[in-house]
Amino acid sequence: MAAPTLGPTARILRLLDLLQSRPTWSGTELAERLGVTTRSVRRDVERLRELGYPVRAEHGAGGGYQLGTGRRLPPLLLDDDEAVAVAVCLRLAAGGTVVGLGEAAVRTLAKLDQVLPARLRSQVEAIHRSTVTLDGPTPSVDGTTLLTIARAIRGNERITFSYNAPRGPSERRVEPYRLVATGRRWYLLAFDLDRDDWRTFRLDRMEEVESRGWRFRPREAPDAAEYVRRAISQAPYDHVARVRIAAPKDAVERVVPASVGTVAADGPRHAILEAGGSDLRWMALHLGALPWDIEVLDPPELLDVMRGMAARLTRAASAAAGPEG
Structure with missing residues (x-):
């Protein structure tokens, strides 16, 4: 035939x-x-x-x-079963089950989802809903929310959503700029149209995310990773500490997560750590647990708390040792 x-x-x-x-x-x-x-x-x-x-x-x-095997990746041709398998794996990776692949998985999934037929998209959704991942207490992020935001960023489209902030829910209209993953939590850097300023949003607090096709012209934006890092490590807190640490920047970054504070080099052998907190006593305790000598640059109140803590620890150590004799 x-x-x-x-x-x-x-x-x-x-x-x-x-x-x-x-x-x-x-x-x-x-x-x-x-x-x-x-x-x-x-x-x-x-x-x-x-x-x-x-x-x-x-x-x-x-x-x-x-x-054969090439030097670069050409376009792939997938049948229905292969496309569903790839999409399911990308959703799991986007959720943080594969370390280091979250952001790349979201970008790839957004491209695949754009051309995925509705019948295959429903299969992916069914498999995803029936899959349980053994996670810690980290809040989960809805895959549809991730895809909606990723597509809006790619197409320069405004989005609207309900945001459940600690001070209460609110309706937001934003120009989405970048998705940022830190640890296993996702953030959106966007320009808030009602507040006329840049803001960060936790994706697990976003609901009813919609993109209605309203296009915007991209404006000059701050560095997404640095902005989100500072926002989540300093902005929500009552105090911001600046500490000079007797260790190279890369060594400090291996111990201090990006969600805790920002680290800057201060010469080849020292680093400056900036971190926020709501309780100076807890801040003093965590800083004192670092495995290097530190010098508190700011605020002065943190020094007073450290001196009082050091005096109490000294008395406790002396009492434990007992009278000399």
Whole structure:
């Protein structure tokens, strides 16, 4: 039975599908499957190579066309089951189950979700809802919320949502700029239209996120990672401490999470830590637990608390040692 006649683009995609389905094809076999001549097969193979697919051709007995490993990643051709599997895995990675892949997973998932047929999207959603991940107390983030925001950022579209802040719920209209993952918590850096300023939002506190197609012209924005880091480590607190630490910046960053404070180099052997807190006593306790010598630069009240704590600890140590004799 002759193969149906395909247009050039459809034939290229069909050729790619065949090459992915088994290790080796002869030119004659491909010609029969595609309904063309072996000369057309050679021409189509060259078009695949131009697109970045490393198609090898080996002559002689046992030879044929093979899809090899290339230097860059060309477009992938996925069947329904493969697309669903990739989308499910990306959703799990976006939720933080794969360390270091959260942001990349969201970007990739946004691209895939844009072209995923509705029938496959429903399968992905069903699998995702029936999957339980053993997580800690970290708040979960809805996958649909992530995708809606990611697509809005990509298309420069405003979003609206309800935000459950500690001081009470509110309705927000923003221009989304960047998604930032820190640990296993997601934040959005956006320009708040009603407050006429940049703001950060925790995704697990966002509900009813919608993008209605209102486009905006991107404005000059702060560095997303640095802005979010400062916002979550300083802005919510009553006190902000500045401490000079006798250790290199990279060593301090390995001990102090980005969600706790910001670290800046102060020469090759010292670093400046800025961190916020609502209780000076707890701040003194945590800073005193760092494995290096520290110098408190600000605020002065933190020094007073540390002196009082040091005196109490000294008395407790002396009482535990007992009278000398």
